[in-house]
Amino acid sequence: MIGWEDVYKVIVAVVPLYFALVLGYGSVRWWKIFTREQCDAINKLVCYFTLPLFAFDFTAHIDPFKMNFLFIGADTLSKLIIVAVIGLWAKCSSKGSSSWSITSFSLCTLTNSLVVGIPMVKPMYGALGVDLVVQGSVVQAIVWLTLLLFVLEFRRTGLEGTIRTTSNSLKPKASSISSVMMGEDEERKDLEVNRIGMDVILEDGSSKLPFFELMKRVWLKFIVNPNSYACVVGISWAFISNRWNLELPSMVDGCILIMSRAGTGTAMFSMGIFMALQEKVISCGPSLTLFGLVLKFIAGPAAMAISAIVVGLRGDVLRIAIIQAAIPQSITSFIFAKEYGLHADVLSTAVIFGMIVSLPILVAFYAILEFIH
Known part of the structure; x- marks a missing residue:
């Protein structure tokens, strides 16, 4: 028992x-050290x-040849269940949207495993718990955070394309005399077009760009983002280093x-x-705060429990699988949400409240799961 x-x-x-969070908060709210532009930087x-x-x-230092693939399979299945449920909700509910589907997936599945877990x-x-949590973190970083990054980049590229295309199609054709007279009117219409373009992409994820052109733009932006290949390079090195007993040069490791x-x-x-x-x-209000907590501490662990039982996990491995699904929200998911402008207030609230309430919740999970054999 935990003491x-x-x-x-x-x-x-x-x-x-x-402590780090309070320093960041105080540097802007109390001490006025950073401007908004500096905060973006x-x-x-x-x-x-x-x-x-x-x-x-952390990815480069694991041993990929000793991973528990049943545990990874249960984790993958639980996320696919979440995707299916969210997709059904987005299709059948009048309140469903692509934007909230992305955020809901983050809230249900992405955890702060290394730092808090x-x-x-x-x-x-x-040691068994630590080993499995690290394995889950590696798969999350390589597969699920990369997938999230790709979807967010796809959404942003589609948004930019929608705004540009709609703007060009609605601009009036004017003569060189009338262009001066209509300058202010065009500016007003451009602002309105931008707003319309934002609404279109946020509501249904649509884009007026051709599909292949959209995919090309997404891919070009995706490959220059270091988050998209950091874990891929890391796991590649892990395979090489464990296969031939190699180590990173101390200078590289230090950098x-x-x-x-x-x-x-x-x-x-x-x-x-x-x-x-x-x-x-x-900033997201009590309703969305409660919504995020329910997804994190109820929906996510429930999907994991179903998946773990289906693939045949038993004993402590089953318990660890459920516990790690209830670990507080991933900080990386908040960073991505802030960078891509998608419900960052909801994700930051989930991280903050999740860390506050996670200790008693996880201890309660631990006590209840002790009765499962």
């Missing part, structure tokens, strides 16, 4: 995250430098570590900055 000493160890591991630093190197660092699971299940160690701290700092820029700390 008070183990609970204290979990708290010790979580408190530094809040900090978010890009996190998204394009510290997080990719952090992801590469390991210190929470280790006192519960020891990676100096930035990757800043990944978690700068991500939390960036989230604190985002909170400070909002009128309210919990």
Whole structure:
């Protein structure tokens, strides 16, 4: 059984995250150190430098030949169940949309496994728990976060194409005398077109760009984003290094570590900055906050429980699978949401509230699961 000493160890591991968050919040709200433009630059630093190197660092040091593929299979099946349910909701419900489908998937499935999961699971299940959580984190980083990144890039590219195409089609043809007289009217129409284009892509994900042109633009942006291949390079090196007993040169390893160690701290700092820029700390409101918590701590673990039983997981592996599905929201999902302008307020609230309530919830999960054989 987990004791008070183990609970204290979990708290010790979580408190530094809040320290970084408070520093980010205070730097904008209390001390006025950063402007809004500088805050955007900090978010890009996190998204394009510290997080990719952090992801590469932990991915490159696993042993892919010793992964529990039943556990990975259960994790994959649970996410496919979530995708199916969300897709059915988006198709059949009048409130369904592509934008909320993306956010709902993030809330249900993406966890902060390395930062929060390991210190929470280790006192519960020891080395076995840590090993499985790390494996789940690697698959999440390589497959699911990459897929999320691709979908977000697809959405943004489609949005830009819709705005440009709609703008060009609605601009009036004018003579060189009338062009001066209609200047203000064109500016007004351009602003309206931008608003219409935003509404179109946000409501149903449609785009007036040809499909192959859209895919080309998405791919070109995708391949220059370091988050899209950091984990792929990392797992490739893991296969090579474990197959032939190789190690990274100390100089290369040091270059990676100096930035990757800043990944978690700068991500939390960036989230604190985002909170400070909002009128309210919990900017999405109580209804969406409750919605996010239900998806994170009920829908996600329920889908994992069904999947784990279906693939035949038993004992501690089954318990760990359910526990890791209830780990608080992924900080990376918030960083992506902020970068791509999709419900960042909901994701930041999920990260904050999730970390606050996760300790008692996970301890309760642990106690209940002890009765499962």
